[in-house]
Amino acid sequence: MASSDARVETLTLGCRLNFAESEAMRTLAPAGSLVVNSCAVTNEAVRQTRQAIRRAWREAPGRPIIVTGCAAELDPGAFAAMPEVARVIGNADKYRRDAFSSENKVVRGDVMAAGVPPVAAGFLSRVRSFVAVQTGCDHRCTFCSIWQARGASRSLAYEAVRDAVARELDAGAREIVLTGVDVTDYAGGLGTLCQRLLRDLPALARLRLSSLDSVELDGALLELVDGEPRLMPHLHLSLQAGDDLVLKRMRRRHSRAQAVATVERLKRRRDVTIGADLIAGFPTESEEAAANTRALIDDCDIVAAHVFPYSARPGTAAARMPQVEAATVKARAAALRAAAAGRRASWLAGLVGTSQTVLVENGERGHSDGFAPVRIAGARRGDCGPTRIEAVDGDQLIGVFE
Structure with missing residues (x-):
């Protein structure tokens, strides 16, 4: 794209929340610039962000590149040092128009003190639209640095969420996906939020949810799962592991048995499909523990697994634990992916004729x-x-x- 193009372009890496937020920032950035919304969930995600910035510069030399998002928040100096980058904006400031026009190369306030951001609705005028309802996280999983990049859990007021969803429906969206860093921590309850949206917006015919923490599924949400046809019957759970000792060292708040029981409960009255995030090669993980996580794919009927090789993130407790050798992490991730692929193939084959x-x-x-x-x-x-x-x-x- 030529640098003279007056449009604001976005390049988004990482989660669905990032995609939603990118759309909000598109209206704030200077004309002709590129906003790179970065991801820091793994070291590989950070590497891909830097690679994407260099590629974008080669494609349009001279175009102002503004970097924001979690990787920029956690290590602003590294991105500011890149000659391709015009400005780095932290997560606390990425909804301030003046931050995008600041004379400072780095604009980064205290994300821990940041207030609730405005509604961020993504994929505008597309068939499926993501609407951010929450950001931040109050939990401290030992492998994760996202809480440092996002700050405390903060929820958008119901009226703001309702209006954002209504705008997306008016723009042609056929399906709404509610997203956030820890969407099940939505103030007042995610289930109650969904019930109110479905009650107040008759045009909302398809509602889907992004990644959920299984331990936070509330009664109102379970009621919807049981019998509300407008809530799509696919739930993606943040399970991470299938071994109790590993879960404890991750500082997760559920046990293996609780994860299995939750899935059994979800599938009790409806044909709900299950996706899950799983980490391979967490520090101290034994062969037995790795096998327990592989077995979770069958025990929880996981048909859409997102497998992540463990990545030691700076400043996290897990980075200080005894690490599993890189080759072993890679092999365990491959084995986990193979098990997931087999389960998924069987699921897809079983749908033929339906x-x-x-x-x-x-x-x-x-x-x-x-x-x-x-x-x-x-x-x-x-x-x-x-x-x-x-x-x-x-x-x-x-x-x-x-």
Whole structure:
């Protein structure tokens, strides 16, 4: 893209919350600039952010590059030292218009003292829209540095969330995804929030949730899971491990048995599909512990696993623990991915011959209510309806509208 282009472009790495926030920042940055919204969940994510900045500069030399997000918050000096970067803005200041025009190369306030940011609604005018309802985290998992980058848990007022969702629906969104750093920590209860949105917005026909902490699932949310057809039956859980000693050392707040019981409860009255975040090679992890995590894929019927090789983040307690050798971490991550792929393949194969409601999001591709990827020849973006699943092609299903 030429540097003279008057549009503000965004380059987003990491979580769904980042994508939602990027859209809000698009209206604040100077015309012609590129806003890079960085991720710091792993060392690899930080490396990819730096790589993306260099690539963007090569593609459009001279275009102002503004870096924000979690990696920029945690290590602003490293990004400010990059010759391609015009400005670094911390998470506490990324919704202030004057921060984007500051004469200082680094603008970084105290994220721990930051107030609630304005509503950030992402993927504007797209079929699926992400609406941020919460940011920050009050927990201190030993492997995670995101709480340092985001500050304390803060929730948006219901009215602000409702209005943001209404705007997205008016702009053509067919499905709303509520997202946040710890969305189940939403003040007043995530289930209550969902109930109010579904009650107050009749046009909200499809509501989906981003990653959830299984220990924080409230009664109101469980009621919706049981019988509310507008709440999509796919829940992605932040499980991280399937071994009790590892979970304790991670400072997670659930046990293996509790994770299994939660999934059993979720699937009791409805065909809910389960995704999960899992970490391979956490410090002190034994072969037995690694096997326990692999077994969790079957025990919790995880059909959409996000597997992360453990990455020691600076300033975290886990970084000071005895580390597993890099080659072992890599091998365990590969084994975990293989187990997850096998479970997922069986799930997809079992859907052949069934009828699934599918929302088409991009070209001929979309997802079922249970978040199975489906391709429908001739379908258009925004089409939605019952679909006969006829075959599996790699990691996607082939269907036809009924």
